[in-house]
Amino acid sequence: MPTPTPTARPRATGRVTLSDVAALAGVSPITVSRALRGERTVDPALAERVKEAASQLRYTPDPAARALASRHSSHVAVLIPMLSNALFVDLLEAVQRTLRPAGYQTLIGITHYNPDEEEQLLREQLQHRPAGLLVTGTDHSATTRALIEGSGVPCVHVMELGNTPGVYCVGFSQHAAGQAITEHLVQRGHKRIAFVAAQLDPRTLQRAEGYRACLRQHGLYDAGLELLSPLPSSMALGSVLFEDLLREHPDCDAVFFCNDDLAQGGLLAALRLGVAVPQRVAVAGFNDLSGSDQMLPPLTTVRTPREAIGEASARLLLALMRGETPPAHSIDLGFELMLRASS
Amino acid sequence: MPTPTPTARPRATGRVTLSDVAALAGVSPITVSRALRGERTVDPALAERVKEAASQLRYTPDPAARALASRHSSHVAVLIPMLSNALFVDLLEAVQRTLRPAGYQTLIGITHYNPDEEEQLLREQLQHRPAGLLVTGTDHSATTRALIEGSGVPCVHVMELGNTPGVYCVGFSQHAAGQAITEHLVQRGHKRIAFVAAQLDPRTLQRAEGYRACLRQHGLYDAGLELLSPLPSSMALGSVLFEDLLREHPDCDAVFFCNDDLAQGGLLAALRLGVAVPQRVAVAGFNDLSGSDQMLPPLTTVRTPREAIGEASARLLLALMRGETPPAHSIDLGFELMLRASS
DNA sequence: CTGAAAGCGCTTACAG
DNA sequence: CTGAAAGCGCTTACAG
Numbered sequence: 001m002p003t004p005t006p007t008a009r010p011r012a013t014g015r016v017t018l019s020d021v022a023a024l025a026g027v028s029p030i031t032v033s034r035a036l037r038g039e040r041t042v043d044p045a046l047a048e049r050v051k052e053a054a055s056q057l058r059y060t061p062d063p064a065a066r067a068l069a070s071r072h073s074s075h076v077a078v079l080i081p082m083l084s085n086a087l088f089v090d091l092l093e094a095v096q097r098t099l100r101p102a103g104y105q106t107l108i109g110i111t112h113y114n115p116d117e118e119e120q121l122l123r124e125q126l127q128h129r130p131a132g133l134l135v136t137g138t139d140h141s142a143t144t145r146a147l148i149e150g151s152g153v154p155c156v157h158v159m160e161l162g163n164t165p166g167v168y169c170v171g172f173s174q175h176a177a178g179q180a181i182t183e184h185l186v187q188r189g190h191k192r193i194a195f196v197a198a199q200l201d202p203r204t205l206q207r208a209e210g211y212r213a214c215l216r217q218h219g220l221y222d223a224g225l226e227l228l229s230p231l232p233s234s235m236a237l238g239s240v241l242f243e244d245l246l247r248e249h250p251d252c253d254a255v256f257f258c259n260d261d262l263a264q265g266g267l268l269a270a271l272r273l274g275v276a277v278p279q280r281v282a283v284a285g286f287n288d289l290s291g292s293d294q295m296l297p298p299l300t301t302v303r304t305p306r307e308a309i310g311e312a313s314a315r316l317l318l319a320l321m322r323g324e325t326p327p328a329h330s331i332d333l334g335f336e337l338m339l340r341a342s343s
Numbered sequence: 344m345p346t347p348t349p350t351a352r353p354r355a356t357g358r359v360t361l362s363d364v365a366a367l368a369g370v371s372p373i374t375v376s377r378a379l380r381g382e383r384t385v386d387p388a389l390a391e392r393v394k395e396a397a398s399q400l401r402y403t404p405d406p407a408a409r410a411l412a413s414r415h416s417s418h419v420a421v422l423i424p425m426l427s428n429a430l431f432v433d434l435l436e437a438v439q440r441t442l443r444p445a446g447y448q449t450l451i452g453i454t455h456y457n458p459d460e461e462e463q464l465l466r467e468q469l470q471h472r473p474a475g476l477l478v479t480g481t482d483h484s485a486t487t488r489a490l491i492e493g494s495g496v497p498c499v500h501v502m503e504l505g506n507t508p509g510v511y512c513v514g515f516s517q518h519a520a521g522q523a524i525t526e527h528l529v530q531r532g533h534k535r536i537a538f539v540a541a542q543l544d545p546r547t548l549q550r551a552e553g554y555r556a557c558l559r560q561h562g563l564y565d566a567g568l569e570l571l572s573p574l575p576s577s578m579a580l581g582s583v584l585f586e587d588l589l590r591e592h593p594d595c596d597a598v599f600f601c602n603d604d605l606a607q608g609g610l611l612a613a614l615r616l617g618v619a620v621p622q623r624v625a626v627a628g629f630n631d632l633s634g635s636d637q638m639l640p641p642l643t644t645v646r647t648p649r650e651a652i653g654e655a656s657a658r659l660l661l662a663l664m665r666g667e668t669p670p671a672h673s674i675d676l677g678f679e680l681m682l683r684a685s686s
Numbered sequence: 687c688t689g690a691a692a693g694c695g696c697t698t699a700c701a702g
Numbered sequence: 703c704t705g706a707a708a709g710c711g712c713t714t715a716c717a718g
Contacts, residue, residue: 017711028689033713041687060470064416065711067407068694083432084633092426096453105471108451110439127403128448235634261634268637271614290427291578291604294611360695371705376697384703408695411710 016059025053036061063105067129072153076104076132076317077125081113081201085233085259086289087306088136091158094310095134102318104131113201113232115141126151132317138162138169139202154320156313159203159306161330168320169330170313174203177302177335178210181284182256184300184337186218190254190282194225196241196266197258198233204258207286211256225249233258238265239272246275254282254343260289260301267295267342282343297341305333359402368396379404410472415496419475419660420450420468422461424544428576428602429632430649431479434501437653438477445661447474456544456575458484469494475660481505481512482545497663499656502546502649504673511663512673513656517546520645520678521553524627525599527643527680529561533597533625537568539584539609540601541576547601550629554599568592576601581608582615589618597625597686603632603644610638610685625686640684648676 021036022029027046035042035050042050053059067073076099080088096106107130109121122144125133133148133155140148148155155168162169185193195211197204208226215221227241238261245252257263263285270277277283277297285292285301292299312331319326364379365372370393378385378393385393396402410416419442423431439449450473452464465487468476476491476498483491491498498511505512528536538554540547551569558564570584581604588595600606606628613620620626620640628635628644635642655674662669 015711019711029711030690030713031688034688037713043687046687062411062711063471064407064410065694066713068405068411068696069711069713071694071713073407083426083435084429086427089426089432093453100467105450105467107448110436124443124448128406235637239637264634265637268639271639291607294578294582294608296611296614358695362695372695373697373706374704377704380697386703389703405695408710409697411712412695412697414697414710 015062016057018059018061020057021050021054021059024057025050072129072131074104075107075125075128075130076134076314077107077109077122077128077130077153079109079111079118079121079125079133079135081111081136082232083110085261087287087304091306091310094307095314098311098314099318104318104321111136113199115144119144119147122147126153129153132156132321134158134313134317137202138164138167154317156317156320158309158313160206161332163330165329167329168316168326170309170316170333171331172304172309172333172335174206175210175213177286177304178207178256179214180210180335180337181286181300181302182211182214184339185254185256185282185284185343186214186220188254188278188282188343191220192222192225192249192252193220193254193256194227194245194249194252195256195258196227196238196245196262198229198231198237198241198262199259200228200230207258225252233261235261235265235268238262239269240265242266242269243273246273246281252281254278254284256284256286258286260285260287260292260299263299263301263342264289264291264295267297267299271296278341278343284343288338292338293340295342299338300340300343301338303336303338305335308333358405359400361402361404363400364393364397364402367400368393415472415474417447418450418468418471418473419447419477419657420452420465420471420473420496422452422454422464422468422476422478424454424456424479425575426453428604430630430647434649434653437650438657441654441657442661447661447664454479456542458487462487462490465490469496472496475499475664477501477656477660480545481507481510497660499660499663501652501656503549504675506673508672510672511659511669513652513659513676514674515647515652515676515678517549518553518556520629520647521550521599522557523553523678523680524629524643524645525554525557527682528597528599528625528627528686529557529563531597531621531625531686534563535565535568535592535595536563536597536599537570537588537592537595538599538601539570539581539588539605541572541574541580541584541605542602543571543573550601568595576604578604578608578611581605582612583608585609585612586616589616589624595624597621597627599627599629601629603628603630603635603642606642606644606685607632607634607638610640610642614639621684621686627686631681635681636683638685642681643683643686644681646679646681648678651676 018029018032022032035047111118133153138157138160157169159171285299288301288303361372365375378390454461476496481500481503500512502514628642631644631646
């Protein structure tokens with residue numbers, strides 16, 4: 001294919017710059033800048049001419065120069081706990097799919113559920129003067145909150161709801177979801193319903209509260225039936241905790257695992273032990289991760305809308321970065337019970 | 344704790360700049376620049392004084408200004424196919440863990456195994472003038488290769504080996520690994536060994552070649568026993584393919600799945616169907632992903648060193664970015680057979 | 687609606 | 703080993 005030969009290349013670097021486009025279009029560089037950014041103060045015909053010149057020269061703006069002059073970059077910093085939880089992979093995919101077409105690059109920081117790491121990552125990311133910030137959860141250290149506020153960078157919190165004015169959230173009620181799946185187990189006639197959890201991050205603890213609220217309401221709550229491990233969530237840990245649970249509480253007739261990987265491990269342990277699910281023990285998980293529908297029996301769980309959360313939070317952030325002030329400060333995208341054969 | 348009060352803040356933005364540090368240390372800005380970047384042409388005593396001044400003012404360099412002046416950013420662009428394959432999550436973790444302490448931010452591009460997307464992502468990433476590039480595999484479109492070469496950005500390819508001079512690779516032989524796990528099945532006495540694969544990316548096809556080479560060598564190769572699906576790999580797909588396989592080839596006595604998620608799905612399908620593993624059909628997977636050791640029976644598979652690959656490739660890239668020219672162009676980190684009860 | 691000037695905060699040669 | 707000058711490629715006020 002024929003390559004058009006640019007006419008002007010004044011810079012030493014050989015890079016096509018605003019000035020080159022300006023020269024070709026016969027306007028000043030600042031007009032090119034305005035036209036290309038879609039500022040509406042530019043005469044439409046002129047803007048068209050500029051855009052043609054730009055594409056003819058294959059001009060692409062230099063993000064560094066833009067960042068230096070405008071005092072914010074084209075990056076959006078994203079803080080998530082851990083990619084080994086598939087939940088956050090789905091979230092991230094949706095975020096990137098929404099942000100990329102708008103010209104924003106995603107800067108990913110993995111906190112490993114560690115407040116100190118989160119703080120440190122945030123510091124590093126803020127040095128890059130991101131245009132926006134997407135952080136997981138609403139429960140952060142005082143320093144982290146101060147850093148976010150002090151930066152003046154538009155920020156959206158994901159996965160939880162919130163009620164602090166000025167704090168934007170997109171998620172669902174972890175408490176309500178925990179309560180709903182527990183209620184389902186109660187409705188199935190179970191009386192000794194255990195809660196098995198790992199990691200013990202804020203959202204897991206909110207689900208725990210939902211579980212407690214439900215069982216208290218039915219007069220079925222027994223603190224002894226809670227098995228809480230601070231270890232990272234995994235199938236292997238789920239197996240171990242399930243065995244522990246049955247050993248310590250042989251009368252337990254149902255388990256709510258705080259995440260599907262634990263539940264999958266639990267189901268496999270049940271198979272290994274010859275424990276009939278759901279006849280002897282019913283099992284429920286959380287998040288409806290990949291593979292849960294393949295288990296034996298298929299896992300009852302809570303489908304959480306992480307793709308929708310990713311997209312909605314990114315859209316909200318785009319609005320904030322455009323300088324708009326959207327009214328909704330806490331967007332609830334709900335959840336869905338996936339009732340399968342394990343309960 | 345007492346906060347030292349900075350003495351000089353000339354800039355309008357309120358940001359602490361090189362000049363502020365220079366003023367406090369009583370030297371010129373360029374000397375500060377050199378001292379802070381660890382250039383060895385600076386008098387040690389002076390450098391120390393500068394560093395103290397910098398930390399006293401809590402100075403942090405502006406990445407945008409640095410990028411604009413030096414013509415490359417502090418970003419390392421990473422191109423990976425898909426985070427829903429846990430393999431790449433582990434790789435990415437190791438890369439970030441190695442690059443971050445060296446002051447490099449990771450820019451992640453997810454190609455979805457699509458050469459066009461890869462090309463487009465690369466273009467976008469190169470606009471940010473990354474200091475380094477980490478790409479998955481060695482098999483890329485001509486345009487992608489041209490973009491990489493033309494950019495002059497140091498680049499390391501991961502997950503495969505290579506023999507092209509000037510192209511740096513860190514990985515292992517996918518072919519040898521495919522061959523080795525197949526050989527194991529042969530040694531177990533199996534005669535009708537199937538290969539079940541999804542996605543059909545270059546590395547999967549290299550494993551297929553290893554499988555073929557092994558079976559041909561033993562006079563056991565039958566092209567009909569290959570089940571190749573272009574769909575994305577998943578447990579659900581593994582279940583479906585396993586059922587297809589047994590229906591179409593009832594005499595099949597072993598299966599090598601190209602990835603553990605497929606194999607896990609296959610094992611669950613076997614449980615559902617009452618197919619005895621390994622007595623009736625032996626099963627082997629690839630990658631040793633999380634959960635494979637928990638299956639019923641535990642899955643025989645190939646442990647691939649993605650953490651080591653992530654770290655080694657990042658170290659190699661750091662050397663290249665420092666301007667060094669390391670001798671090893673293709674680093675083989677090997678693999679390990681994990682022989683468990685499924686075979 | 688368009689432009690000339692100044693500046694964002696650094697680093698790259700070039701001197702000494 | 704240190705520094706003065708120039709410039710990286712944009713955008714932000716400020717004029718007109």
